Amino acid sequence: MNKHILFTGGGSAGHVTVNTALIPHFEKEGWKVTYIGSEKGIEKEIITDQFPHIPYESISSGKLRRYFSWKNFTDPFRVMKGVMDALSVIRKTKPDIIFSKGGFVSVPVVMAAKMAKVPVAIHESDVTPGLANKLAVPFATKIFTTFPETVKSLPQDKSLCAGAIIREELFKGDTAEGKRLSGFYEEKPVLMIMGGSLGARKINEAVRGNLADLLTQFQIIHICGKGNIEEQYSQKGYKQYEFIKADLPHYLAMTDYVISRAGSNSIFEFLALKKPMLLIPLSREASRGDQILNANSFVGHGYAVKLEEEELTNESFMNKINKLKESQESILSSMKSGQKAYTIKDMYQELADMSK
Known part of the structure; x- marks a missing residue:
């Protein structure tokens, strides 16, 4: 039976x-x-x-x-x-x-x-x-x-x-298919921004406030949440999506860096896929503080860089992204030797x- x-x-x-x-x-x-x-x-x-x-x-x-x-x-x-x-x-x-x-x-x-x-x-x-x-x-x-x-x-x-x-399909992404879907064919690294299922207004604003600077360094996939696409920013190397479902493994396969909230499921998916991440956890005002603890744990294990939402400005955002790039090798090394x-x-x- x-x-x-x-x-x-x-x-x-x-x-x-x-x-x-x-x-x-x-x-x-x-x-x-x-x-x-x-x-x-x-x-x-x-x-x-x-x-x-x-x-x-x-x-x-x-x-x-x-x-x-x-x-x-x-x-x-x-x-x-x-x-x-x-x-x-x-x-x-x-x-x-x-x-x-x-x-x-x-x-x-x-x-x-x-x-x-x-x-x-x-x-x-x-x-x-x-x-x-x-x-x-x-x-x-x-x-x-x-x-x-x-x-x-x-x-x-x-x-x-x-x-x-971790969902098994996340490991089945194809970099070439991600590039085809996004139209990204430059040599620049790919930066993916995820603000959670609803998007994150402050993160979206920081990305768009620094867009010219960011585009000199990266090609950008911006998952900005329902109703948050702003067409006036659309340009070569910057693709906006409300959300990505079935094709997400392909986009992740070609991604070099991630900026994200610090919800547990997402950050462990990035860890499993070995994606260095900048975490901007939900503030204590907007949550019970669990995302801050999640982010602190990942910083402690050497998997991520963290920026508190209260400290998020255009300048602090760019500083942390530069730190993320500088820390890429040590983050990848920590991820490879972490607990299975x-x-x-x-x-x-x-x-x-x-x-x-």
């Missing part, structure tokens, strides 16, 4: 990408796959788009806020309803194991799994666990972390560092063993 895995995680694309990397391998090994997410979260859009054949089960989920909101009084009831919804799905589908990537929708699923005595694996991307994963930890059978330092803040007997789980992450096959084997 086929084994069955239930995936959960959502609220942001980062809480789904590891799941989408693992799902094809489980299907290839003959497993049945079900996904639990929220009715209106980004996870529903991603999963139903990429895997329309997989059953998608929606449950109620509250948001656990760190600030005052009247919804804080009703959300615990939503979470409780979510636990009952998830328990109903688990009893109906009878999974052998549940894999949770975090986000608020995963909390009721992990709680319900404990009640149903189904083993649960959690994967934590950031240096410090997010609130949802903190709440889920007591109910988990095993916790996999991306950063080695995260294990220190978790129960030692059930935590281990697996590194980032689990492959998709390694993670599959861990989860298959847990399910027995």
